[in-house]
Amino acid sequence: MAEVRVENVSRSFGAHKALDDVSIAFPDGGFYALLGPSGSGKTTLLRQIAGFDFPDSGRIVIDGKGVERVPVEKRRIGMVFQNYALFPNMSVTDNVAFGLSVRGVSRAEIAGEVQRALDLVQLGGLGERRPHQLSGGQRQRVALARAIVIRPQVLLLDEPLSALDKALRVDMQVELKRIQREVGITTIFVTHDQEEALTMSDRIGILREGRLVQEGSPEEIYDHPVSEFAATFLGDANILRGEATETGIRLGDGTEIATRLNSMVRMTGKVSCAVRPERITILPASAAASTTGNRLAGRVSKRIFAGDSSTYFVERDGQTIKVLVQNAGQIPFDEGQDIVLTWSPESTVLIRT
Ligand code: ATP
Secondary structure, three states: OOOEEEEEEEEEEOOEEEEEEEEEEEOOOOEEEEEOOOOOOHHHHHHHHHOOOOOOEEEEEEOOEEOOOOOHHHOOEEEEEOOOOOOOOOOHHHHHHHHHHOOOOOHHHHHHHHHHHHHHOOOHHHOOOOHHHOOHHHHHHHHHHHHHOOOOOEEEEEOOOOOOOHHHHHHHHHHHHHHHHHHOOEEEEEOOOHHHHHHHOOEEEEEEOOEEEEEEOHHHHHHOOOOHHHHHHOOOOEEEEEEEOOOEEEEOOOOEEEOOOOOOOOOOOEEEEEEOHHHOEEEEHHHHHHOOOEEEEEEEEEEEEOOOEEEEEEEEOOEEEEEEEEOOOOOOOOOOOEEEEEEOHHHOEEEEO
């Protein structure tokens, strides 16, 4: 177990800056998800931490020691990748034992450690099988056992679940989290799946074009996005643009929207605000007068029914606003119906543009 810090790390490929002055502290024993669009530098960052690649500048500190020039085999790092190939001709036990054998660990010790790792991933009885006799989820557990058997200081996971189907993936998310807690290992997890990042991690960092644009707990990032990019990348958000006022923002048509009181310096000039679709309530236009909080009149253009919820698309002043409504037996609004949208200033995050 160890704290991992990357400090001012930059890495370019030719003229392209894959990592641009990235600094992140990955807490000891924590589960940290790196999120970002394709090409934002997530894998490049993992490769620097693992030692497969070296930064042009900056430091990688593991357990207080600078390791940026230490080769991969000298770092105690466990890794699981999406396409982490197991040795097909070896049994599960031998696959898991491999990392210990090459490190010269004694046979007796290997047997105990492999059993411990297989028990942890709940494959205790399948040690004699070959990889082709396992399901996709079981193979991924073997890969995980193989990574943790060497008792690494850090576990790096690069989209380890993305090859699994949805149901198995959800099971494995729970399993992975259980194992991570049990071993208490500092884990850095790359995923494209924002729901996975929100449900599994203690902290999330969002990368964009090689830069860290925001980090925090899942709640902090979801509830307090600092940019339109962060607001729309993690979760769905309606972005309303206008001019800053004393209490929030004035939209192009003059409507005043009150926002959450910001502890930040007061903003001036052009700003935006973000409102999550589930924070908005739709009411019939006739109910407008009885509402408090923010209010916008609009017209329903579409409703998409998804069983437990419906998404409404509402047009107002040339913009489409999404509203997520839990279906609880209420009469749905019709397409073309005039409605009013209401939500609280607390649910309105002011963003500098
Ligand atoms: P994805 O989600 O698609 O896996 P990513 O966020 O992991 O993307 P990286 O693989 O880190 O992105 O790549 C970041 C940028 O660096 C990309 O533009 C990529 O093309 C470039 N890049 C990565 N490795 C190399 C390399 N060895 N040579 C040249 N360019 C590279």
